[in-house]
Amino acid sequence: MAKPTQAHLTRKIEKNQPQPLKDRTKGQMEYYMGAKLIEVGINPKAAIYRWAMEESGRMEVWTYSAYWGDSKETLLKEEAAGGDPPAAAE
Secondary structure, three states: OOOOOEEEEEEEEEOOOOHHHHHHHHHHHHHHHHHHHHHOOOOHHHOEEEEEEEEEOOEEEEEEEEEOHHHHHHHHHHHHOOOOOOOOOO
16 A cells, blocks of 8 residues: 555634634644654655635635655646646545
């Protein structure tokens, strides 16, 4: 079985939250992603990260994605070619 080469973390937050609260949530997600990568044996500095945000009614759905290995190479090639990044798989 192939090892995973990407990870995604999703949170729903209310649109009307004050910006400092949104900033804190974003920082917490970044910290948690780094900790999870270390936990599974991936150097957080070897990964690249992307943010995605979707609106859903009065909520925002934030997805923080990390890519390493083959997924990182594929993402960088797609971005260089002007394509859309791959959708966050859950």
